[in-house]
Amino acid sequence: MNYEKFCNQLIELVGGKENIQSVTNCMTRLRFKLNNRSLAKTEEIKELPDVIDVVSNDVAYQVIIGTQVQDIRPEINQILGLSGEGNQSEPAEKENFVTMALRVLSEAMGPILIPIMAAGLLAGILSLLSLTGLVSAESSTYMILDAIRQSVFFFLPVLIAISFGRQLGVNEYLAVTIALTMMSETINGAAGLDFLGLKLPETTYSNSFFPIILSIIFMKYVGKALEKLIPKAMQYFFNPVLTLIITLPVTLILFGPLGMYIGDGLNFVFDFIGGTFGNWMVVMLYAALQPFLITIGAGNFIIPIFMNSYATLGYDPVFTAAWIVSDIAVCGAVMGYFFRSKDKKQKQLFGTTAFSAFMGVTEPAVYGVFVKYRRPYIAVMIGGGLGGLFAGLMNVVGYAPVSLFGIASFIGESNYRNFYMMVIAVIIGFVGAAVAAFILGIPDDEKIKEKQVEPVGSNAEAVTKLLIKAPVKGKNVALSNVNDKAFSSSALGKGLGIEPEEDTIHAPVNGEIVSLFPTNHAIGIKTEYGVELLIHIGINTVELEGQYFESFVKQGDKVSVGDAILKADMAGIRNAGYDPVVITVITNTADYLDVLPTSDPSLNNNEDCLTVVV
Structure with missing residues (x-):
């Protein structure tokens, strides 16, 4: 295991074995399906030597590694005790249909691409050999090698059945059985067939794409229904055969034609675009x-x-x-x-x-x-x-x-x-x-100020991320949970809230006080790197007209991390009927790649609470 140390580090940083449902990969990235993404330490993962970057979206938690991912993923699965492409346990959180469809489509396509790309490259090599006259297109050698390319596309439904069956938790061998049956001489492209007197349309399943996908999705729900209906003692014997004899006719009657209509519809769209x-x-x-x-x-x-x-x-x-x-x-x-x-x-x-x-x-x-x-x-x-x-x-x-x-x-x-x-x-x-x-050109190339992967405060010549300290000790509150639409919608910028446990507000960065509200309930700071912060104490506390608030600085002052800049009587604010949550947002969020709040449930004013990705 060449990557054992790296795999163990990565598993720990994504939240441990118990947080991982499955691991798949495409050509350059690991795709984790996690029970709880907030447990993943994204910034620490990015610092690992083999990691290029991390992308987290509705589809998957993706760790970008490079082409060596083909060697790393099997080692991770071995450590996790998973077989094949991942663990087929039920998700901890219910996915909506769109998210599930996008995830399965994305993860199932990666493995299929490997033989497809190989067949495509082989087609190019054979074209060159034929063009140069080294191998005749009529020779047995050419035809044997070309059979690889033809087989990949002809038996595409089989490859799809394996990959989609694996992702959907369907028995792969039953999925392949359906695919092979669809492609058998009896069915594939045959005319005049009927099932129980119901006429079947003439459909060619070899080289097809959508019919088998629809079939495997249907098979998943058939399997779930049978597990509920058939007694457990009889499932081993009856569920496989019932799954096949239910899925196949529905596929031939419904999904075959429907899949072809979907394919023809896509062709029509591109014909229309091309013609128009x-x-x-x-x-x-x-x-x-x-x-x-x-x-x-x-x-x-x-x-x-x-x-x-x-x-x-x-x-x-x-x-x-x-x-x-x-x-x-x-x-x-x-x-x-x-x-x-x-x-x-x-x-x-x-x-x-x-x-x-x-x-x-x-x-x-x-x-x-x-x-x-x-x-x-x-x-x-x-x-x-x-x-x-x-x-x-x-x-x-x-x-x-x-x-x-x-x-x-x-x-x-x-x-x-x-x-x-x-x-x-x-x-x-x-x-x-x-x-x-x-x-x-390269931004600031002459002054060597391109942003290196180092935090502020190091001896590095420049930065790609800026770390913002917590302005006050307290409990972490997601910005979306703050009871103010202007903040919770991120309209004023990304950030977080803190339920304060002390009265003193400290400077979270080195910078200049660029604004101070007359009521002292809000203050703006700009750093030397151009990051603009707004610290806002409480919801609607402007109505207090400065009562309970005291400022230790004035506009234009320079401050350092940890300096006391404001004081608020949090108990008095609560007793007056106001929420004293301390909100910190980056008002020029749009100038940066992202602003990432910490997932730590509680914070001290000497701890990082926001990461500005430059």
């Missing part, structure tokens, strides 16, 4: 915006769309070309920074992440460079947008889902123009992003 506006618009937008989708962990959501295109059309008119152009634009943007930077450490970062992006893995560049400097997003919008625009206008289509190294697959069956146009689009994307990044 042109596919170039979608290709351009996706090539320009893909890094944003990666940042929020939504990169897998296009998979059903382009897989449906391959299954029904035999090619993808939009996304394959777009993501390759976008990937190479990411590489170009980081290379632009590589040539612009004069700092050796930066050059090493830009060089390694550029190589990773060139290989088709862009997360290290996105989380290691883009999130940090922001301007590369603009560079990719320019370069990727131009490359995507060209590919779209030239009607470039993908014949296999591949990365840059499978670009030869764009030849298809002797479609050399398609290949040449794709090569030009890739060049435009790379050069455009590289030049744009070079011109946009």
Whole structure:
């Protein structure tokens, strides 16, 4: 176990074994399903040497690692005692249907991508071998190797059955049995079939995508119903066969046609867009915006769309070309920074992440460079947008889902123009992003003030996060629970509340008093880094007209962390019928990537309560 120490550290920091329901992975990230996300120590996880970043959204708690995730995830599962892709125990908190669907779709797509990408790359290699004459397309060698590619797409329902069955807690072998039955000679594409006198539509299930997904979802609910209806002593014998004989007819009668209608509907949408506006618009937008989708962990959501295109059309008119152009634009943007930077450490970062992006893995560049400097997003919008625009206008289509190294697959069956146009689009994307990044420059590069991963107060030359101390001792109150809509809605900025246990308010940062209300119930502080804080004592306490409040500072004063700045008679405020909660918000939250409140239930005024992610 090469990553045993790292895995144990990570398990502890996400809240321990008992807080983990399941662990899955895509090409570069671990996706945790946690019982309680507030137990995860996100900032500490980010400090681990193998971690690039952490993304937490409605889909999953995602730890970005890199391509070594393929080795790390099995080790974590071994330590946790989980088999396969994760633990199929019921979630501690009930998920709504949309959240569950997005999570399952995202997590189930990752494993399927591995053989699909391999088949796509193989298609590119075979195209090159055939083009150069090294291997004839009519030879047995070519046909044997091509059988791998054909099998991956022909038996796609089987791969989907395994992955979705695993994610939904359905017996994988029963799921595969349904998929194989759908693809059998008796059913697949057969005409004139009926079930108990009910005529079945002629449906081709090989290469299909949606029918098997609908079938596995239905199978999950059939299994749950049978567990309630069948006595436990008889479930082992009867539940599997009943699951199959109930699921299969419903699939053939309902889900097969419905899945095909969904696929045809998607094709109609893109035909309409192409006929009305042109596919170039979608290709351009996706090539320009893909890094944003990666940042929020939504990169897998296009998979059903382009897989449906391959299954029904035999090619993808939009996304394959777009993501390759976008990937190479990411590489170009980081290379632009590589040539612009004069700092050796930066050059090493830009060089390694550029190589990773060139290989088709862009997360290290996105989380290691883009999130940090922001301007590369603009560079990719320019370069990727131009490359995507060209590919779209030239009607470039993908014949296999591949990365840059499978670009030869764009030849298809002797479609050399398609290949040449794709090569030009890739060049435009790379050069455009590289030049744009070079011109946009690295923020404060000359003064070496790019934000390093160090907290304020260290001897580091600059920062990526600013730590805000608690202004008063007391109990942590989530901002959303504060009884004031202006604060609870975060309209005034992100932050937190503290139920005070003392009367003195201390400066949470080094900075300047930029505002002090005449009633002394609220005070504004600006730090040397530009962070603007508002400390507001109590709800509607302005009505007290300064009673119970005393100020130790005036506007324009400089303060240091821990200095006493205000005093409030908390008991008097309570007795007057007011809530004395002390609210601290970052009023210029929009200037930063995020403001993260601590999850500690109680705070002292020498403890960090907010992290401003620069």
